[in-house]
Amino acid sequence: MQKKKAAKQTGRAKTPEAIFLNQLAESQSARYRAAKGIGSLFVVALVVQAWAFAHVFAELALHQSFSMLFLFLGLSALWLRAFLSFLRERVCTSASRHIRYDLRKKLLSHLTKLGPARSRIDEDAALSTRVYEQVDALDDFFSRYKPQVFMVVLIPCAILLSVAPISWIALGVFITTAPLVIVFMIFVGHKAAQANRRQFNVLAMLSNQFMDLSVGLAELKRLGKTQQAKSRLSDSSGEYQRTTMNVLYLAFLSTATLELFASLSIAMIALYLGLGLLESLPWQVGESPVPLAQAMFLLLLAPEFYLPLRQLGNDYHAKQKAEAATTDLMAIINTEIAIVRSSNLKEENTSRDNALICFENLSWQESGRQRLAAITGSIYEGERVWLSGESGIGKSSLLYLLLGFDAAYQGQLSVKGRHLSELLTCPQTLSKWRRSLAWLPQTPEWVNGSIRRNLLLGITPPTELAIEDALLKSQCDEFIKPLPDGLDTALTEIGTGLSGGQMQRLSIARALLSGAEVWLLDEPCSGLDQETAQSVLATLEQASKGKTVLVVSHDTHPIYWADKHWSLTQGGLYEEDKQAIA
Structure with a gap:
């Protein structure tokens, strides 16, 4: 039954984007069913209101009096329509909010699992635009367009059934003019979709430029290239302005045209009914085809017949905008995470002795490119290893594999006696392994907020005593205590106000504070001068005692306190004499 239902929905949805949007809406099917029920009651109230007020106006015109019953009925229907419209809007808004919340959660979870592989999709600034801006661009589709599709069928059909017994000519006018509104709506809608896609692309490019500028502003000033960067940013913002105005132009053009068609159609109905009441119709002179009460009923229903069509025309832009946004969102979700090779799971455990991390002939190729040459080695619990080698040799790739972001490697890689590919097959074990890791990248990443918030982000809040102890061991207390707000001092994404060495100490x-037993450090002294680098390494020596540490670094900043020094070359992994380190 479910397969038939899915096939039916797939048949209606002609594009992958439409299929994806329908699948998202399925999670809130109960709310949309409730909205349909409310919409049905709304239509009943609409017809009753028009019928009651038509009799009130007719009696006033003919007898200068009216029935209080009809007035009460009309006012009650009017009040009920307003209430049902409000209720339906709240239900649809709630459905949209839940869909967007679940989708954003899914996207963030997928990007987290992708890890550094997310760079295959786009830069972080553009990805953040997709996750926040483009997910919010789906709001009008789920809160307005999707429920309006049901109403645009229900209301006109109910009105046509009410009109048919009264006047076949009015019925013909309705049936003839309604498709014109729909055809033009689709025509302009496709143009709007193209404009929206261009707008999203320009917005992503602008976000990337803002991020690059904020990160490299100091370097641009040093090189005297700030004016060129400013000119480039100005050109991009101007292009975004032009694409936005193009979208608005198409929206206003569509609205104006739909209003014109609807107004002309209502005028035709009014002209027919007016001439009929004056008994001046060319084919029916001296006779009124429609009595006054019924004519008023038709005249009150005419605007209501075209109103849902006009609203759908306006909301059709929301559909095209949503499909344009969905294209980029699907690119994230369709990006594969880690490929687990079944052969890994069948091979015997190759971990030597009681090594915490062991790799045997481990190599990695991605897209035909050698990322890591075959290496063999073991890291024991509490051991601190320094891995050096030239740029591009595969040092960071080894850390990438240890973090569990890909299993398409060759050879064997085991953690705590278990194949890493085994861990990847079970989210619980992979999560447990990652919780035991502390990752210190070349450039520490921060969020807007206080220093305290950044230190405690993603971990169980420790005691104040534990925080003070961590700050003391990392020597952060030396520069945090003099700050006016201490740990509550504001920090930006790029660590404004802190030096490179201070940011590394915060890392x-x-x-x-994370309590991790295994530390993976990727070029912790990258971009630091010799004196600052030695100071950071001295801090690491004291703070990492008792931890299992793998430090990736160039030979420019030798780590004398490491228990092992591995040198990575194209020919493999070689262990240097410990005396050579000292």
Whole structure:
């Protein structure tokens, strides 16, 4: 039954974007069914209101009096329509909010699982635009367009059934003019979809430029290239302005045209009914085809007949905008995470002795490119290893594999006696392994907020004593205590106000507070001068005692306190003499 239902929906949805949007809406099917029920009651109230007020106006015109019963009935229907419209809007808004919340949660979860592989999709600034701006662009589709599709069928059909017994000519006018509104709505809607796609692309490019500018502003100033960057940003913002105005132009053009068609159609109905009441119709002179009460009823229903069509025409832009946004969102969801090779799971455990991390002939190729040459080695619990090598040799790729973001490697990689590919097959074990890791990248990442918030982000809030101890071990207390607000000092994404060494020390403090037993460090001294780098390494020596540490670094900043020094080359992994480190 479910397969038939899915096939039926797939048949109606002609594009992958439409299929995806329908699948998202399925999660809130109960709310949409409730909205349909409310809409049905709304239509009944609409017809009753027009019928009651038509009799009130006719009696006033003919007898200068009216029935209080009809007036009460009309006012009650009017009040009920307003209430049902409000209720239906609340239900649809709630459905849209839940859909967007679940979708954003799914996107963030998928990007988290992708890890560094998300760069295959786009830069982080553009991805953040997709997750927030483009997910919110679906709001009008789920809260307005989707429920309006049901109403645009229900209301005109109910009105046509009410009109048919009264006047076949009015019925013919309704049936003839309604398709014109729909055809033009679709024609302009496709143009709007193209304009929306261009707008989203320009917005993503603008976000990337803002991020690049904020990160490299100091370097641009040093090179004297700020004017060129400003000119480039100005050109991009001007292009975004032009694409936005184009979208608005099409929206206003569509609205004006739909209003014109609807107004002309209502005028035709009014002209026919007016001439009929004056008994001046060319084919029916001296006779009124429609009595006054019924004529008023038709005249009150005419605007209501075209109103849902006009609203759908306006909301059709929301559909095209949603499909344009969905294209980029599907690109995220359709990006594969890690490919687990079944052969890994059948091979015997190759971990030597009681090594915490063991790799045997481990190599990695991605898209035909050698990311990591075959290496063999073991890291034992509490051991601190320094891995050096030239750029592009595969040092960061090894950390990438240890973080569990890909299993399409060759050879064997085991953690705590279990194949890493085994961990990837079970979200619980993979999550447990990642919780035992502290990841310190080349450039620490922060969020807008206080220093305290950044230190505690994603971990169980520790005691104040534990925070003070972590700050002391990482030597962060030296620069945090003099700050006027201390730990509550504001921090931006790029760590404004802090030096490179201070940000690295904050990363060390965050690793201590996480309670992780395994530390993976990727170029912790990258971009630091010799004196600052040595100071950070001295801090690491004290803070990482008792931890299992793998530090990836160039030979420019030797790590004398490491228990092992591995040198990675195209020929493999070689262990240097410990005396050579000292």
